Amino acid sequence: MYELDAAVTHAINSVAGSNALIDLVMIWASIIGVPLLVLAVAGQWWRRGDRQHTRHVLIAAGLSFLLGLALNQLVLLFVHRMRPYDAGVTHLLLASSVDPSFPSDHATAAFAIAAAFLLHKMHRLGFWFLAAAALVMVSRVYVGTHYVSDVLGGALTGTIAAMAVRAFYREGTRADRLITGIL
Template sequence: MYELDAAVTHAINGLAGHSAALDLLMIWISSIGVPLMVLAVAVQWWRGPDRLHIRHVLVAAGFSFLLGLGINQLVLLLIHRARPYDGGITNLLIERSADFSFPSDHATATFAIAAAFLVHGSRRAGLAFLAAACLVTFSRIYIGTHYASDVLGGALTGVFAALIVRAVYREGSRADRLITSIL
């Protein structure tokens, strides 16, 4: 299985270095993708006629994001996977990272947002966020900082977090009414 993971990772990262413009675009997407997605979630707070439902989804996306990253921190206590550039699998286009490779926080964060929208019935926004999440996670492999399985693991963590939040944080509950009535 590692051979397949390394081969897929190497193939995607092998696209790097042929176009300076594409390299810069992938570096930019990798660095700004998560903050842009968080901003895209936050600016919707005052949107639309179904404001309370939208706010519920936005809060659920935030909780999913935080829970997913919290789960990652627990996983990182148990799994100490070296980065693919340390193993000679990829050529790194950015500065080295000080933490371990598995799971990808970028993948967890972006897929948690996308999954939260999808599981709460916001299909159109959810699919847009899903496309953005795929682009961000692809960029992480492209720039050489993650294995393909790192982003897959992160994506699964993000989806799992969104499902947990969906089960626990109920729309219309007392806590939901309190949070969604802010501003």
């Protein structure tokens, strides 16, 4: 299975360096994709319409984001995967990282946000966030920082986190009304 993962990762990363514009887009998506998603989520706080539901979803997205990254820390207690550039699979377009490769925190964060919106039936925004999350995932492989399985694992972790938050953070509860009533 590693051979397939490495081959697909190498195939995606092998395009890097052949087109300056695509390289620039992928580098920027990799670096600022998640912070832009967080800003896009935060900007929805004052959105018109069903403000109570929107704010509930925003809080759920934030909790999913945090839970997903916490789950990644648990995974890292057991899995210490070498980065693909250290294994000679990819060439790196960014600064190297000292963190283990699996799972991708960027993919986890982006997918936690997208999944939270989709699970809470804010489909239009959810699909935009999903498209952005997919771009972040591809960019992380393209720039050489992750294997394909790293970003897929991150997407799974983010989705599981969003599902857990959906199950336990209920809309309309006293805590929800208190949090969403702020500002």
